[in-house]
Amino acid sequence: PDELRASVEGADLVLVPCVPDGVGLDAALRTLDVLGERPNVALLLAQCPPMPSRAAADAREALATTSARVLKASVTRRAVFSHAGT
Numbered sequence: 001p002d003e004l005r006a007s008v009e010g011a012d013l014v015l016v017p018c019v020p021d022g023v024g025l026d027a028a029l030r031t032l033d034v035l036g037e038r039p040n041v042a043l044l045l046a047q048c049p050p051m052p053s054r055a056a057a058d059a060r061e062a063l064a065t066t067s068a069r070v071l072k073a074s075v076t077r078r079a080v081f082s083h084a085g086t
Contacts, residue, residue, distance in 0.1 A: 001034045008035060008038060008040065008041060011040055012040060013041075013042065014035075014040055014041045014042070015042060015044045015071070016031050016044065018043045018044065018059070019046060020047075020055040020056050020058065020059035021055065021059075024047075024059075025062060025063070028068075029066065032066075032068055039069075042069040042071050043068050043069065043070045043071065044071050044073070044074065045059055045060070045071075045074035046074070047075065047077045047081075048075065048076050050077065
């Protein structure tokens with residue numbers, strides 16, 4: 001936790017990726033708990049299922065009840081990402 005907090009001290013912006021499912025939300029919120037409330041830290045919803053899935057919208061609604069800063073932009077899950085390494 002100390003190393004994590006120290007790593008964001010000099011950063012202009014720290015993006016915490018968050019998968020829009022229960023495990024991803026929990027992990028992201030735990031990370032934010034370690035960091036504390038900082039103006040340079042924001043959650044980025046990543047690996048969001050494409051529409052018509054409501055996973056990203058549901059995650060945003062759940063996060064609205066917290067003090068977490070959530071970016072309006074998100075990264076949609078695409079098949080190409082899983083093949084990018086090869």
